Amino acid sequence: MTDYIATIGLEIHAQVRTTAKMFDGCSADYAGGDPNTRVSVVSLGLPGALPVVNMRAIEMAAMSGLAINCTVQHTSVFSRKSYIYPDLPKGFQITQYDQPICTDGWVEIDGDDGQPKRIGIERLHIEEDTGRLVHSTDGASLIDYNRSGVPLMEIVSRPDIGSAEEAKRYFQKLRQILLWIGVNSGNLEEGALRCDANVSVRPVHQKEYGAKVEIKNINSFRFVERAIAYEIQRQIDELESGGHIVQETRGWNEAQGITVSQRSKESAHDYRYFPEPDIPPLVLDDAWIAARRAEMPELPDARRDRFMAEYGLSKQDAELLTMERPIADYYVAAVTAAAQRGGSAKDVANWVGGELFRLLKDAGEGFEVLHERMPPLHIAEVLGLLAQDIVNRTVAKQVFEESFQTGNSPAQIVDEQGLKQISDTGALAALAQVVIANNPKAVEEYRKGKKTAIKFLVGQVMKATKGQANPQAATTALETILDTEV
Amino acid sequence: MTLSIDDVKHVARLARMHMPDEELEQLRAQLSAILDYVALLQELDVEGVPPTFQISGLSSVTRSDEVNTRLSRDEALRNAPDKYAGMFRVRAVFDE
Numbered sequence: 001m002t003d004y005i006a007t008i009g010l011e012i013h014a015q016v017r018t019t020a021k022m023f024d025g026c027s028a029d030y031a032g033g034d035p036n037t038r039v040s041v042v043s044l045g046l047p048g049a050l051p052v053v054n055m056r057a058i059e060m061a062a063m064s065g066l067a068i069n070c071t072v073q074h075t076s077v078f079s080r081k082s083y084i085y086p087d088l089p090k091g092f093q094i095t096q097y098d099q100p101i102c103t104d105g106w107v108e109i110d111g112d113d114g115q116p117k118r119i120g121i122e123r124l125h126i127e128e129d130t131g132r133l134v135h136s137t138d139g140a141s142l143i144d145y146n147r148s149g150v151p152l153m154e155i156v157s158r159p160d161i162g163s164a165e166e167a168k169r170y171f172q173k174l175r176q177i178l179l180w181i182g183v184n185s186g187n188l189e190e191g192a193l194r195c196d197a198n199v200s201v202r203p204v205h206q207k208e209y210g211a212k213v214e215i216k217n218i219n220s221f222r223f224v225e226r227a228i229a230y231e232i233q234r235q236i237d238e239l240e241s242g243g244h245i246v247q248e249t250r251g252w253n254e255a256q257g258i259t260v261s262q263r264s265k266e267s268a269h270d271y272r273y274f275p276e277p278d279i280p281p282l283v284l285d286d287a288w289i290a291a292r293r294a295e296m297p298e299l300p301d302a303r304r305d306r307f308m309a310e311y312g313l314s315k316q317d318a319e320l321l322t323m324e325r326p327i328a329d330y331y332v333a334a335v336t337a338a339a340q341r342g343g344s345a346k347d348v349a350n351w352v353g354g355e356l357f358r359l360l361k362d363a364g365e366g367f368e369v370l371h372e373r374m375p376p377l378h379i380a381e382v383l384g385l386l387a388q389d390i391v392n393r394t395v396a397k398q399v400f401e402e403s404f405q406t407g408n409s410p411a412q413i414v415d416e417q418g419l420k421q422i423s424d425t426g427a428l429a430a431l432a433q434v435v436i437a438n439n440p441k442a443v444e445e446y447r448k449g450k451k452t453a454i455k456f457l458v459g460q461v462m463k464a465t466k467g468q469a470n471p472q473a474a475t476t477a478l479e480t481i482l483d484t485e486v
Numbered sequence: 487m488t489l490s491i492d493d494v495k496h497v498a499r500l501a502r503m504h505m506p507d508e509e510l511e512q513l514r515a516q517l518s519a520i521l522d523y524v525a526l527l528q529e530l531d532v533e534g535v536p537p538t539f540q541i542s543g544l545s546s547v548t549r550s551d552e553v554n555t556r557l558s559r560d561e562a563l564r565n566a567p568d569k570y571a572g573m574f575r576v577r578a579v580f581d582e
Binding site for chain 1 (some may be wrong): 501511539540542544545546547548549550551553554555556558559562563568570571572573574575576577578
């Protein structure tokens with residue numbers, strides 16, 4: 001069998017998080033009300049309505065472009081794309097064609113060989129989202145125009161993606177960046193971020209690309225991976241059995257796990273793009289572009305690398321803690337607070353990445369809510385209590401969880417519940433006496449040379465103190481008695 | 487410029503207009519004549535003249551991100567030929 005190379009490019013549509021729509025002052029909160037309650041003369045395409053560009057959407061698009069290493073164009077032109085389908089009532093979509101706002105960038109992902117790989121970005125342009133169609137049972141279609149006119153960015157990658165896994169990682173990376181800079185909600189379920197994939201295969205020895213198949217609307221990371229993997233195999237099977245690939249649009253059928261041929265709405269050359277006469281060109285000067293660059297926060301990859309260099313975290317930990325910006329910000333705040341209390345950045349990473357992630361997952365909560373109830377200072381306090389030997393690890397975990405649930409400060413929890421570790425030699429010596437007297441069997445084993453039997457006795461001391469004994473001090477107290485009073 | 491009957495059918499389809507067969511030939515001739523007339527422009531030497539999409543001289547006409555306009559649902563649906571449950575109702579459209 002011949003070996004094949006897959007060539008994949010993704011088109012990502014990302015809603016821009018503005019308050020108003022792209023071309024007028026109509027609310028963009030399309031899901032926040034009943035159908036057709038977020039509409040206006042512009043978003044309904046009524047005659048005489050004049051679209052005016054929402055500058056905030058332009059700022060966010062330019063920032064997005066800069067975040068993925070694109071060039072922001074000085075002159076950007078809006079175009080009409082002929083599109084006769086009832087989800088847009090004008091009969092055309094306002095979009096950008098030959099002069100998009102951003103061009104030529106890249107996003108770095110982990111390639112299949114484990115090495116960093118740059119996926120080229122051809123362009124990022126702005127357009128308007130469409131309304132929503134509901135197909136009713138009696139054969140009619142019902143239309144809600146709340147979403148019509150919501151600002152949308154289309155980000156087109158170059159065909160640099162070589163596998164379904166890389167496609168998924170690229171989509172995830174893009175989501176991470178857009179969410180990080182605050183331009184998109186990252187919500188795939190609600191359609192705020194959507195993905196189309198162009199897939200072709202060719203035998204390794206062949207230079208020219210194979211026929212391109214577009215897979216529409218694959219709106220979860222898992223589906224992207226599955227749909228592309230399926231499509232690559234389908235094309236290879238087709239070629240292997242002597243067939244050829246038809247350039248077409250296919251849809252992903254999740255229930256059956258296959259892609260299905262779709263009739264295209266209108267072939268590409270029928271879009272008849274032409275410059276939108278109602279919107280003058282948008283001119284963005286160097287000072288404006290520099291201002292957008294200045295607004296840019298430290299991006300996730302840069303922060304990941306900094307976490308590794310400054311805090312000595314592993315790549316895995318650094319990636320986990322930079323998955324979303326609120327997590328990374330929370331972590332940094334906790335590290336700063338912990339430093340004054342004797343807790344290291346690595347300790348904080350372990351507690352945040354371990355205990356905290358587990359508790360959040362169990363509670364089904366995100367970092368945004370957490371910040372108020374359990375501020376980063378509380379993580380630092382737990383580490384401080386450990387560093388000063390005020391509590392042992394078992395109690396620390398217990399206090400941590402209680403602080404997470406109730407929002408009370410760890411120091412306060414320890415005080416109020418008397419959870420301070422017992423390190424007092426006198427008190428522990430007395431307890432050790434009692435434990436030794438009550439457990440002759442273990443004592444005998446220990447004295448016969450089975451030194452590990454002491455663990456059982458330490459456990460008894462811990463039990464008697466409800467876990468509050470300092471295990472080290474308890475061991476010492478037991479040893480002192482066992483080794484001297486034969 | 488001579489259009490073919492297929493060109494005429496294609497344009498009619500893009501415009502979502504139904505053209506009876508017996509009118510196609512007449513339309514073909516008329517549309518060809520219109521294109522010939524406009525083609526006079528091609529005699530001009532426009533070397534070095536940038537394409538002109540706008541004659542307003544304006545650029546960067548923008549608005550701030552504020553909500554300040556809205557139609558009520560009743561207003562929005564007032565002229566709809568058909569509606570149901572607060573939505574516009576149209577003949578079935580299928581994606582697949």
